[in-house]
Amino acid sequence: MLLLWCITTLLGVAEEERPVVFTPTEQRRILQHSPVPEPPDDPTNAWDLDPDAANLGQALFYDAGFSRNGQISCASCHGPMIAWTDGIPISTGMGPGKRHSQSLLNVAHNRWFFWDGRADTLWSQAMHPVEDPAEFDGSRVDYVRRIHEDPAYREAYESVFGDLPSMADTERFPPGTRSGTPEWTAMTEADRDHVDRVFVNCSKAIAAFERELRSVDSPFDRFVEGLREGDREKMTALNSSEQRGLQLFIGDAGCRQCHSGPLFTDFEFHNIGIPTGHGGPPRDPGRFGGIEFVQSSSFSSHGEHSDEPNGRKARRTGSIVQGQEHWGSFKTPSLRNVARTAPYMHQGQFEDLGTVLRFYNTLEDMQVQDHHQESVLQPLDLTEQQLADLEAFLRSLDSPLPPRSLMGPVDPRTGLPPPRPETGPPTPSESENQP
């Protein structure tokens, strides 16, 4: 009995600590996943790299004053401490939403925005929450009036985008007016254009801020650096279990077919048959609806508010052909910092990483639709140990908290944080491990 115990224990230890040997092909694949490069420039946003625009954008991001009850800001559903998400299955602002909040880390790398890709630029995405009844439930006329009337916003805006003509006349600019309403249509075209222009510029400022939300220096990145330099010491940033999980991820488990590259996503859309849940719509068309929206929106990359309406982005948006295969497909999420972004999937259907991995392992409860179904997925039949290794690897994609300077509202004029931040200030101990 004792002998048996000794043997199994020794075998267990041996399995636990046996160094993982990566083949040249595996090494080549691993190197493709780190480091995270600089995000590409966005030529549709001329203020993409402007630091003053980013300061204004940061102030707007944390400001709850644009929502109907004055309590919801972008940060309400994209909190910096949990990788810019909200931690609940279906986001709720002024009303119940339909989908799960997405992480904003590395968001400037995306080609498409939202789970269904219904926005093709980061700035046009930022316009959506303002008039959405489930989010701010506000109006663009009120939004733009506040930029005119608040001295700090006015000064910050004018220093970046130029003069703001008066909006004091409430006959011309009726309070509470949203686009698409009879009150909106009754405004003159020039007045509508003015409101849209300022609204778009503020959204471009928010995009400039979001560009700064990046994940850096995870244990996985240190491991890859070690692999690249042949530095065994650095490679101990991942323990044996995490290394075995990595080997599965890029190998037998097939994850890299979709979660590939430094952001662990192909930036495309797939229908992997996640069952619906948590009060979201029972049949969500996903990308199918997103294509229709982005092609018809006048705020897309090909529209008049784009700073490059004939560029590559605009051509790409114009060239997609909507087909049945898009039905029910959703954007492959990045897996960077995934340990912080629970629950998972477009309706937050899975509460933890273990549940996600059990789904991929058995494909039990997979929702097979009458339309196209992704055929790459096969049940993996991994052992409990292999599932634990895979999960340990996913957890190694965690990077330190963002720098304090991004974590709260700033004075839009100076970019300096206020003396006593009001929104989720990090405590000193929480922000010690910052880059």
Ligand code: HEC
């Ligand atoms: C009520 C919660 C809520 C608020 C408020 C909110 N968001 Fe979101 N955000 C979401 C949800 C939910 C999604 C995914 C929605 C979808 O796919 O239909 C999302 C998606 C996004 C995305 C797309 C990310 C990607 O990878 O495609 C960005 C960017 C974003 N939000 C930024 C913002 C900004 C900027 C604001 C403020 C102007 C904001 N959000 C306000 C919940 C919210």
Ligand code: HEC
């Ligand atoms: C065919 C492409 C594809 C493959 C292969 C694939 N995934 Fe995914 N993954 C997706 C898509 C698409 C989603 C979002 C689905 C949705 O919400 O409906 C997703 C979601 C996830 C999520 C949730 C992330 C979040 O923020 O919500 C995790 C974790 C994940 N995948 C891990 C894995 C792992 C581990 C493997 C390998 C075992 C794998 N994936 C294989 C496409 C794929």
